[in-house]
Amino acid sequence: MPGTETKARPAAAKAEHFDVLVAGAGISGIGAAYHMKDQCPDKSFVVLEKLESFGGTWLWHKYPGIRSDSDLYTFGYRFKPWTGVPIATAQEILDYMDEVIEENELGQYIRYGHKILSADWSSDDSLWTITARKLDTGEEVYFTCNFLWMCQGYYNYERPYTPDWPDMDKFKGQIVHPQLWPDDIDLKGKKVICIGSGATTATVVPAIAGEVDHITVLQRSPTYFIPGRNENEMVTELEQHWHRLGYDPPDRAPESPVRPA
Secondary structure (H helix, E strand, O other): OOOOOOOOOOOOOOEEEEEEEEEOOOHHHHHHHHHHHHHOOOOOEEEEOOOOOOOOHHHHOOOOOOEOOOOHHHHOEOOEOOOOOOOOEHHHHHHHHHHHHHHOOOHHHEEOOEEEEEEEEEOOOOEEEEEEEEOOOOOEEEEEEEEEEEOOOOOOOOOOOOOOOOOHHHOOOOOOOHHHOOOOOOOOOOEEEEEOOOHHHHHHHHHHOOOOOEEEEEOOOOOOOOOOOOOOHHHHHHHHHHHHHOOOOOOOOOOOOOOOO
């Protein structure tokens, strides 16, 4: 039956075996590593990450104003409650993840620059065989594991979706996808159209509005935004309640200039 046959795999001497292999060192992968070390200390595991460092989405995306689009009190880790402002910049999230890695000594389990090429399951052996490429040398390396934990996210980072509209090749301006934001782009004095009205638009448009000559948001359906403080009123009220009871609330970072949409 398809999917149950025994796949050919490297000789045991060539393949490193782990009980669990985690794909990706983004916020999910780092969380998985923490829970493996904390809850399954007798199990071996490794985290494979294609990029040069941890962070996933927060490392890859470079567009102006990059920040979370949900509050970090719920997006952050239960084992390390977020104490900053609700909406965080990409760098603040990376700093937070760095603390998690350092405080819990997770770096020893992460192998950067490893691109997973294939993952084959053998029902006969009850084993996954993973083929990866070390991007610094081009060498193919092999792993086996009993459980494959997919934390790679849902983006096709290198080939994001771009509509194929007629005559795009004839456009004399520059077409930029935020997922592949160029470092050398110069928007000063430019007339810009931003297509879409989701979280990325809510981030990019305010960040570049003061730089461009004019910007237009082209949207399919009406979307409404209101200005607001980067603050969670419930958290603030709870802190005040703690003070009234004579307790000190957790340390809070100073308010960020980032404003939620």
